Structures are given as structure tokens and as C-alpha cells.
Amino acid sequence: DAKTTQPNSMESNEEEPVHLPCNHSTISGTDYIHWYRQLPSQGPEYVIHGLTSNVNNRMASLAIAEDRKSSTLILHRATLRDAAVYYCILTEGSNYQLIWGAGTKLIIKP
Amino acid sequence: EADIYQTPRYLVIGTGKKITLECSQTMGHDKMYWYQQDPGMELHLIHYSYGVNSTEKGDLSSESTVSRIRTEHFPLTLESARPSHTSQYLCASSEFRAGGRTETQYFGPGTRLLVL
Numbered sequence: 379d380a381k382t383t384q385p386n387s388m389e390s391n392e393e394e395p396v397h398l399p400c401n402h403s404t405i406s407g408t409d410y411i412h413w414y415r416q417l418p419s420q421g422p423e424y425v426i427h428g429l430t431s432n433v434n435n436r437m438a439s440l441a442i443a444e445d446r447k448s449s450t451l452i453l454h455r456a457t458l459r460d461a462a463v464y465y466c467i468l469t470e471g472s473n474y475q476l477i478w479g480a481g482t483k484l485i486i487k488p
Numbered sequence: 489e490a491d492i493y494q495t496p497r498y499l500v501i502g503t504g505k506k507i508t509l510e511c512s513q514t515m516g517h518d519k520m521y522w523y524q525q526d527p528g529m530e531l532h533l534i535h536y537s538y539g540v541n542s543t544e545k546g547d548l549s550s551e552s553t554v555s556r557i558r559t560e561h562f563p564l565t566l567e568s569a570r571p572s573h574t575s576q577y578l579c580a581s582s583e584f585r586a587g588g589r590t591e592t593q594y595f596g597p598g599t600r601l602l603v604l
Contacts, residue, residue, distance in 0.1 A: 408589065409589070410589045420597055420598070421578050421597050421598050422580075422593075423595065427592070465530075475533060475547070476533075477547075478530040478531040480530050
């Protein structure tokens with residue numbers, strides 16, 4: 379079972395920042411937090427990952443709580459092309475599988 | 489941009505037919521995966537491979553089989569398709585890293601299978 383909890387859906391206005399929350403209260407000390415997104419009719423694509431410190435890349439920022447029991451994916455200026463299902467994932471098991479939950483469906487309003 | 493390809497993109501086939509879904513990657517990745525995803529639902533891992541001649545079953549039981557004869561190629565076969573096999577099948581690959589926790593998976597566009 380997925381070890382993360384995300385809202386089923388969120389709405390945001392175009393060109394505004396979006397904060398996507400994720401709870402992972404049972405995270406272990408060595409679990410990385412991964413974010414992927416899946417655009418309509420496409421395979422998932424990697425967004426960002428982190429362990430303890432906040433992370434930034436060209437797509438998004440990842441803010442990780444100090445106790446690591448929650449994290450937030452930040453899209454600084456959402457566009458219509460960011461409408462997708464966003465998955466927050468922890469690796470699991472000795473072969474570090476990605477265990478996928480239902481994710482958050484992000485709806486961007488023009 | 490990920491260089492991982494799946495064919496066909498869409499397949500409609502009758503019950504009892506044998507089908508092979510193709511997946512190829514040009515990134516030289518050792519690890520490859522097959523996921524199954526029903527509409528609006530989460531991804532479930534059905535097969536994975538650590539490299540040539542390695543195949544493992546994933547968390548979701550599947551009647552499909554896979555092979556890994558070449559690094560770049562990871563086909564999935566259904567010997568006798570049934571309506572219950574109707575789903576989307578996604579192939580992915582990743583570069584092996586010691587520890588595994590930071591591996592990034594790159595996905596193909598998926599094959600949508602409809603079995604009548």
C-alpha cells in the first residue's frame with residue numbers, strides 16, 4: 379500500500395503558485411520523497427525528489443518538513459500545461475520499488 | 489527528454505489472441521519495468537528486470553510474461569488475451585544506482601489495450 383496521503387484534487391488559477399501537499403507520517407529515516415506527474419494520455423514523468431533539505435529544479439520546488447512527515451510540491455507559476463495528476467511517492471522494500479497512490483489531480487483554470 | 493518507446497500505442501484485439509507489447513529504450517538503462525494502470529487509478533508494478541536475463545514479478549499478479557534478452561528491449565506477452573486484460577500498460581526504465589532510493593524512472597507513452 380502507498381505510504382503517502384494526498385488530496386484527491388486541487389484547483390488553481392493560471393499564472394499563480396500552486397502548493398501540493400503530501401503526508402507521509404510513517405516515513406523511515408532513509409526514504410527519499412519522489413514526485414512524478416502524469417499528463418493526460420501520457421506516461422508519468424519525474425518532477426523532483428529530496429531527502430531532508432528543500433530542493434529546487436527547473437520544474438518545481440520541494441519543501442520538506444523538519445520532521446519529514448510531510449512535504450509540499452511548489453509550482454511557482456502554474457500554466458495550463460501543468461494540469462496533471464501529481465504523485466508523491468516513497469520508495470519501499472529492498473529493491474526500492476515506487477509504490478504509487480492515487481495522486482492529486484491538479485486543475486488549472488484560465 | 490526520455491528515449492523510451494512503446495508499440496503499439498493502441499491495440500484492439502479479440503479474446504484468445506496472443507499479443508506482444510514492445511518496449512525499447514536507448515538510454516542504456518539496466519533496470520526496466522512494466523506497470524498496469526486502469527483509467528483514473530494508480531499504477532501497479534507487474535514485472536521488472538535488473539538487466540539481461542533477469543526478470544521478476546511485481547506486486548500485482550499478472551498472467552503476462554516478459555523477457556530481457558537485450559538491454560534495450562523488454563517485451564511483454566499475453567499468450568491468450570481476455571477482456572479482463574483490458575488496461576493501459578506502461579513501460580519504464582532507470583539507471584541502476586547503488587542503494588536504489590534515488591533512481592529516476594523514465595516512462596514510455598503507454599499502450600492502451602482493449603480485448604473484446
